[in-house]
Amino acid sequence: MRDLTDLRREILRDVLKCSYCAMCEWVCPTLDVGNGNRIYGPRGRINLIVSYFREGSENGVLKESIYTCLICMACTQQCPAGINIAEDIRKFRTFLTQ
Amino acid sequence: MSDILKDLVKILGNDKVAVDPLTIKLYSKNAVYYEGNALAVVFPETTDDVRRVVKYAYQNNLKIYPQGSASEIVGSTTPRKDGIVMNFMRMRKVKEVSYVDSYVVVEPGVRLIELNNILSRNGYMFPIDPASVKSATVGGAVNSGSGGMMGAKYGTMKDWVLGLEVVLPDEEATVLKLGGKTTKNREGYDLVRLIVGSEGTLALVTEAILRITLAPERVVTVTGFFRELEDLMRCVVEIKKSKLDVLIMEFVDDVTAKITIDTIKPKIAGEGHLLITSVSTVDEAASRVKDKLVDLYAGSGATNVVAAESMGEAEALGIFEIRRNLYPATIKMASLSLRDDEEKPYIFVEDISVPPSRLIEAVKRLREISEKYDFPMTLGGHVGDGNLHPVVWIREGDKDKMEQFNNFVLDIMRMAIELGGVISSEHGVGKVKKDGLVLSFKARNSIKALSIMRQIKRIFDPKNILNPDKMLPSV
Numbered sequence: 001m002r003d004l005t006d007l008r009r010e011i012l013r014d015v016l017k018c019s020y021c022a023m024c025e026w027v028c029p030t031l032d033v034g035n036g037n038r039i040y041g042p043r044g045r046i047n048l049i050v051s052y053f054r055e056g057s058e059n060g061v062l063k064e065s066i067y068t069c070l071i072c073m074a075c076t077q078q079c080p081a082g083i084n085i086a087e088d089i090r091k092f093r094t095f096l097t098q
Numbered sequence: 099m100s101d102i103l104k105d106l107v108k109i110l111g112n113d114k115v116a117v118d119p120l121t122i123k124l125y126s127k128n129a130v131y132y133e134g135n136a137l138a139v140v141f142p143e144t145t146d147d148v149r150r151v152v153k154y155a156y157q158n159n160l161k162i163y164p165q166g167s168a169s170e171i172v173g174s175t176t177p178r179k180d181g182i183v184m185n186f187m188r189m190r191k192v193k194e195v196s197y198v199d200s201y202v203v204v205e206p207g208v209r210l211i212e213l214n215n216i217l218s219r220n221g222y223m224f225p226i227d228p229a230s231v232k233s234a235t236v237g238g239a240v241n242s243g244s245g246g247m248m249g250a251k252y253g254t255m256k257d258w259v260l261g262l263e264v265v266l267p268d269e270e271a272t273v274l275k276l277g278g279k280t281t282k283n284r285e286g287y288d289l290v291r292l293i294v295g296s297e298g299t300l301a302l303v304t305e306a307i308l309r310i311t312l313a314p315e316r317v318v319t320v321t322g323f324f325r326e327l328e329d330l331m332r333c334v335v336e337i338k339k340s341k342l343d344v345l346i347m348e349f350v351d352d353v354t355a356k357i358t359i360d361t362i363k364p365k366i367a368g369e370g371h372l373l374i375t376s377v378s379t380v381d382e383a384a385s386r387v388k389d390k391l392v393d394l395y396a397g398s399g400a401t402n403v404v405a406a407e408s409m410g411e412a413e414a415l416g417i418f419e420i421r422r423n424l425y426p427a428t429i430k431m432a433s434l435s436l437r438d439d440e441e442k443p444y445i446f447v448e449d450i451s452v453p454p455s456r457l458i459e460a461v462k463r464l465r466e467i468s469e470k471y472d473f474p475m476t477l478g479g480h481v482g483d484g485n486l487h488p489v490v491w492i493r494e495g496d497k498d499k500m501e502q503f504n505n506f507v508l509d510i511m512r513m514a515i516e517l518g519g520v521i522s523s524e525h526g527v528g529k530v531k532k533d534g535l536v537l538s539f540k541a542r543n544s545i546k547a548l549s550i551m552r553q554i555k556r557i558f559d560p561k562n563i564l565n566p567d568k569m570l571p572s573v
């Protein structure tokens with residue numbers, strides 16, 4: 001099992017670069033299925049991870065958001081901040097499981 | 099659940115109202131720094147949904163904060179706890195496309211990139227291309243009065259909106275159809291253009307009729323580096339005199355070009371200030387136009403000149419890479435300077451314009467201001483129309499730097515005014531630039547314009563329920 005503190009730091013360092021520009025959203029397949037609700041898109045997921053780590057914010061919406069991601073990586077290529085969006089979501093799932 | 103929220107669910111149905119705090123938080127931020135709060139987020143799907151919510155809001159003094167992608171960078175979407183966010187991303191239909199009459203009828207939640215993907219199949223385009231084209235929605239772009247790289251030729255949103263359907267924040271939630279489908283229209287005061295750039299403070303846009311145009315048959319692009327700004331500007335003047343049909347004219351200053359080259363290692367590198375020029379032409383003339391542009395660059399002292407005869411070739415050669423990476427390079431630069439992994443950088447993009455003939459002076463003075471406040475700044479802009487975008491970053495929670503930032507912005511705005519320019523070109527006023535509005539109108543001895551604007555706001559929005567506290571400075 002990986003050290004959770006390291007994993008947390010690794011994810012947080014990356015997701016904190018998010019500037020909320022929304023350029024990742026237009027390619028996300030789950031955002032459309034989720035009727036455009038931001039929680040089903042990459043920007044929402046990345047920022048829910050931020051809220052979880054920094055403020056401990058957690059409810060059903062967080063899990064719904066994180067576990068509906070297809071890890072298809074379409075969003076990652078769009079991000080001008082170079083955030084590994086899909087990879088961070090995958091790592092965050094590992095974090096939650098552990 | 100409070101009575102208000104129960105009522106909203108009754109009006110719209112469960113599926114169109116979100117009250118969960120994490121969801122609300124995601125709808126209370128913008129693409130820079132501002133974070134607000136709200137009672138709920140509503141997702142109208144039709145004009146009638148909008149109308150029914152507005153009617154209820156009017157009766158109950160509930161504020162409405164309209165929003166598309168929330169990619170604005172001036173605080174024009176930031177909501178407060180006294181109201182609800184109205185997000186338009188479920189109104190996403192392209193209702194009509196007329197190539198014969200050159201217009202489209204679209205709902206506000208359509209992203210500009212989605213619109214252009216449809217139009218490009220028939221060789222057409224909607225020419226307003228903000229760097230945020232992948233996120234910007236029609237409603238957001240209309241209300242921000244957005245512009246983009248092709249501004250030198252095509253202007254900004256105000257030049258491309260023919261008509262609007264709006265819901266007024268009045269007792270009846272009146273629906274108005276303003277403008278129409280024709281380019282010529284002289285039916286009284288131009289209320290369409292009053293709504294364009296009104297930052298969601300006057301009316302809710304539920305449909306837009308936008309002018310479209312043929313995409314250029316061929317675009318020739320040339321880039322090169324200039325040691326002195328004077329040489330770059332000489333090149334700009336020569337190109338303007340040469341009767342070429344300039345589409346894009348972008349500039350990145352030498353310091354920024356170096357930072358960007360060092361951080362992102364683009365395909366094209368060189369030393370000095372970077373100028374990119376794209377010219378619209380036809381297939382047969384491409385080679386001739388390219389040679390002419392290259393000559394003009396070389397004649398003005400450019401080095402490392404790279405030329406492309408088509409947009410595809412320009413992309414393959416990486417001609418736009420440095421200019422497009424201004425913002426990412428700043429994010430990278432910021433990330434490298436952060437002290438620990440838990441810190442967050444905020445990126446601020448300024449947006450003044452000066453008459454293009456005053457650009458050299460503007461760049462010099464911007465550098466002095468940046469040094470005065472010790473803000474490492476990247477700088478690029480649209481030389482064609484004199485719009486400059488200095489970009490700086492601040493560490494989250496750095497209160498001293500934030501306060502300095504406000505003075506830094508004030509100095510930049512004062513400089514723009516002194517050079518005969520404006521304090522906001524395409525990003526808007528929002529919460530950040532209200533002081534700038536006062537400065538600008540005072541400088542022109544026209545402060546009464548602001549009271550006229552306040553009266554206009556009252557006529558449209560008698561109870562001040564629509565996006566309050568934005569754009570207009572309080573008395």
Ligand SMILES: Cc1cc2nc3c(=O)[nH]c(=O)nc-3n(C[C@H](O)[C@H](O)[C@H](O)COP(=O)(O)OP(=O)(O)OC[C@H]3O[C@@H](n4cnc5c(N)ncnc54)[C@H](O)[C@@H]3O)c2cc1C
Binds near residue numbers: 163245525
């Ligand atoms: C990285 C980056 C680059 C950018 N580059 C540019 C650029 O090159 N040029 C440029 O002009 N801008 C640029 N912007 C700013 C911004 O992206 C644009 O202004 C964009 O058009 C906003 O669209 P949006 O859908 O995100 O609108 P939002 O941010 O959601 O809203 C913008 C304004 O419109 C109002 N609004 C939204 N929808 C409606 C509606 N239906 N009815 C009434 N009011 C409404 C909001 O209340 C707000 O005042 C950039 C932003 C970022 C983050």
Ligand code: SF4
Binds near residue numbers: 040
């Ligand atoms: S990886 Fe997840 S968030 Fe990214 S585009 Fe695919 S489904 Fe959307």
Ligand code: SF4
Binds near residue numbers: 017021046
């Ligand atoms: S593209 Fe990147 S920086 Fe922009 S909202 Fe998405 S994750 Fe954040």
